[in-house]
Ligand SMILES: Nc1ncnc2c1ncn2[C@@H]1O[C@H](COP(=O)(O)OP(=O)(O)OP(=O)(O)O)[C@@H](O)[C@H]1O
């Protein structure tokens with residue numbers, strides 16, 4: 221539905237995301253299964269926000285809602301979402317229209333999903349899909365510029381990689397290509413949902429560091445959904461902890477993920493201490 225009040229609103233200075241009272245549920249076999257139960261979230265320009273919390277706590281649902289990317293089975297029952305100046309959902313339930321959402325996703329938000337293979341077209345050479353994606357958003361890139369973007373994510377011999385199909389490169393390299401494409405679009409907001417879950421530990425650390433470096437370099441606000449608390453602590457500026465569809469704790473990473481107040485967060489952090497996996501931030 222479109223209403224006069226929805227659409228591209230005058231963005232308040234420096235506020236990239238503003239969510240209030242957001243409630244969402246998935247329709248499963250005719251029953252509503254709640255996923256978000258009243259979420260308030262504000263993200264300012266230049267922040268790197270980590271969203272952590274146990275599986276099923278609503279992280280992905282929240283991330284998708286920001287870009288109006290939820291599947292049809294999920295409906296929003298309350299709340300307001302403003303992303304990069306677009307009212308994705310107004311408080312009265314009015315939503316941005318398809319053209320506004322397309323513009324938002326093409327020009328201002330980029331999404332890096334968990335599975336790199338899924339975000340690349342298996343039938344097209346890397347260079348061609350890179351070039352088509354850039355042309356689609358009205359900022360075409362030369363092959364030389366694409367090579368530069370690939371080199372920036374530490375792909376050696378980018379001119380060769382550009383000529384390959386996705387199945388001819390490793391998962392780690394495919395993920396780097398996906399990151400290079402997302403960053404080349406120069407979005408205001410980059411949403412990464414467990415972008416490295418499919419990678420081994422060594423590559424994961426490198427790729428995460430790359431995303432953060434590129435986000436800083438190009439002043440891209442980063443929203444990063446992760447189970448990796450030490451990595452969020454190392455690379456994000458602020459963290460929110462979700463539990464059962466709510467944000468139960470938020471603040472600077474040095475507080476929330478080191479000396480948490482909430483019992484649930486403390487349990488997460490203590491579990492890491494017991495495993496001995498925290499400490500060096502990897
Ligand atoms: N497509 C779907 N259909 C039905 N229910 C869903 C769907 N996607 C998510 N859910 C449910 O909504 C709730 C929130 O899920 P969500 O995927 O947002 O959690 P998450 O924090 O991202 O979990 P994870 O860490 O496992 O990715 C969960 O109860 C989940 O089972």
Ligand code: NI
Pocket residue numbers: 279280281413
């Ligand atoms: Ni998820």
